Amino acid sequence: MAGFRDTLSKLLKARVPVLLVESYEEQRVLAEIAAVAQDALQVRTPRGLWTWSATRGLVSPDGGGRQGTTGAEAALDAAQRIEEPAVVVFTDLHPALGAGGRPAEPGVVRRLRDLAAAFRSGPVPRTLVLVSPVPHLPVELAKEVTVVDFPLPAEAEIRAVLDAMISANTASGRIRIDVDERGRERLAKAALGLTLHEAENAFARAMVDDGVLDAHDLSVVHEEKRQAVRRSxxxxxxxxxxxxxxxxxxxxxKRWLAKRDGSWLAEAAAYGLPAPRGVLITGVPGCGKSLTAKAVAAAWGLPLLRLDIGKVFAGLVGSSEQNMRGAIRTAEAVSPCVLWLDEIEKGFAGGSGDSGTSARVFGSFLTWMQEKTRPVFVIATANDFAGLPPELLRKGRFDEIFFVDLPTRAERAAIWQVHIARRLRHPAVAGDLALDHALLTELSELSEGYSGAEIEQAVVGGLVDAYAERRPLRRDDLLRALMNMVPLSVTQAERLDAVRAWAENRAVAATAAEDWDLDNRAAGSAHAGGPQGGRRVEF
Incomplete structure (x- = not known):
């Protein structure tokens, strides 16, 4: 909160007449304002803290209420008559200013403008602070009111709440605490982006859910964060x-990602390691780019947020830039998290008729990527390298650029195993089909040039044939479905060659070098199947 206090101190000393603080946490805001307003070191002249709400009316620093001030207009008139150094905090004025689609009340707007003029030129320092959950102001007040950012609770504040709850419930003996120091840090970091009340509710739910607080309760905290994301x-x-x-x-x-698990924690920062920025994954469609985004969030125990670029550009003219800033602000509030942008080249393609909107929004996103300090790990996927702006590819935006090619022989065997094994868990599907090395080897050889998505569809096609006859899945079903499919490597051969040529010196191969070498030796040619784009490096 040092940043907010420093900003508020300067604004009070400058006698800025009207401030707007956007926050749902009225009590935290009031506590911070009181700490600054009554500290002679912060403001030179200590000021009394007056408060107004629609239920209590205007209340003086000594707790006495002013009669007849529950109405907004009467309260503003009474606030203007205060003749002592004061900070006056109004907490319920936003409905009268047009929030929520309501029309602004002309009498309230006029009185706010009169009060701003009186406070600006008065003989004693006075400031009106509006605390609102929405930053809405009528156009008449846009130049009269200074907006001040109020941050959500920092990790230290949330950690204090968590430690206090653990101490209280450990003493009672009703809840078993099974988290070490690292586990507490993960829980506190997972609650970043929540208010103190929301964090407390999340920790309480985690404790009473099964009577144990442990590392598995991260999912409960993520459930609370989902509400904030949905509201955006x-x-x-x-x-x-x-x-x-x-x-x-x-x-x-996968090795590259595994090495960076936990690199946003305090232990990594003490080691001098910055939080990872993100990766750009490009390559052949249907080969696991989007699936990787979902998997890394699960592996790291972080929430996965997907940014729909189409929604950023939807709405009123001129709102796209604001929408992008709002999306970034939400992601940072929820951090640490994984932010997924699927097919990023299409989202920022723009057009001749958008008056440069796409370029401005894309520029603000790039600036944030370069300068962001919060642990938001960005995973961007792209199918069309030609649509990627050169600014996106330079170092500093992403930690690494990976190229995903058609799977090698070993990778195809692994993909077949994953999809068949998942279906064979159902007794009606299993039958006497043996998912052994011989079957996987045969399927892997026959599916040379097929993508992971095409292999999955071959398994689904085999299941359709088996289900049509109400019998278990057989080897012949898989072979028939495979032979009836024309893979992308055939229908789009020229395009795939161009993609591989582009990636040769611009991206790192997502496939391990040993899989590539084994595939080459098995095929007997450096150009028979398997990936051909991307630098061969090891992590």
Whole structure:
């Protein structure tokens, strides 16, 4: 809160007449304002704290209420007559200023302008502070009111709440606490972006859910954060958890991600390690780019937010830039998190008729990517390298650029195993089909040039044939479905060659070098199947 206190101190000393603080946490705001207003070191002239609400009316610093001031206009008139150094905090004025689609009340707007003029030129320092959950102001007040950012609780504040709850419940003996220092840090960081009340509610739910507070309760905290994300309207909280092991192949990319697990924690910062910025994953469609975004969030135990660029550009003319800032602000409030931008090249493509809106929004996003300090790990996926602006590819935006090619022989075997094993868990599907090395080897050889998505659809196609006859899945079903499919590597061969040529010296191969070498030796040619784009490096 040092930043807010320093800003408020300067504004009070400058005698700025009217301030607006956006926050749901009235009590935290009042406590911070009181700490600054009554400290001679902060403001030179200590000031009394007056408060107004629609139920209590105007209340003086000694707790005495002014009769007949529950109405907004009467309260503003009474506030203007205060003749001593004061900070006057109004907490329920936003409905009268047009918040929520209501028309602004002309009498309230006029009195606010008169009060601003009186406070600005008066003989004693006085400031009116509006505390509102929404930053709405009528146009008449846009130049009269100074907006002050009020941050959500810092990790230290949330940690204090968590430690106090653990101490209280440990003493009672009703709740078992099974988290070490690292686990407490993860819980506190997971609650960043919540108010203190929301964080307290999340921790309480985690404790009473099964009578134990442990590392698995991160999901309960993420459930609370989902509400904040849903209110933004621009970000989607993705629940589809995918284990990293369910991604067949891409061992190079998976090792890179595994090494950075926990790198946003205080332990990593003390080691001098900055939080990772993100990765750009480009390559052949249907080869696991989007699946990787879901898997890394699950593996790291972080919430996954998907940014819909289309929603950023929707709405009123001129609102796109504000929408992007709002989405970024929400992601930072929820951090640490994973922010996923799917097919980023299409989202920022723009057009001749958008008057430069796409360029401005894209520029603000790039600036944030370069300068962000909060642990928001960005995963951007792209299918069309030609649509990627060069500014996006330079170092400093992403930690690494990975290229995902068609799966190698070993990766295809792993993909077949994942999808078939998932279906064979159902007794009606299993039958006597043996998911052994021989079957996987045969399927892997026959599916050369197929993407992971195409292999999955072959499994689904085999299941359709089996279900049509109400019998278990057989080997022939899989082979028939595979042979009836024309893969992308055939229909889009020229395009895939161009994609690989682009990635050769611009991206790192997501496939492990050992898988590539084994595939080459098995095929007997450096150009038979398997990935051909991307630098061969190891992590």
């Amino acid at each position: 309207g621009l970000l989607e909280f993705v629940d589809d958890s995918v284990p990293l092991g369910d991604i067949g192949g891409l061992e190079n990319l």
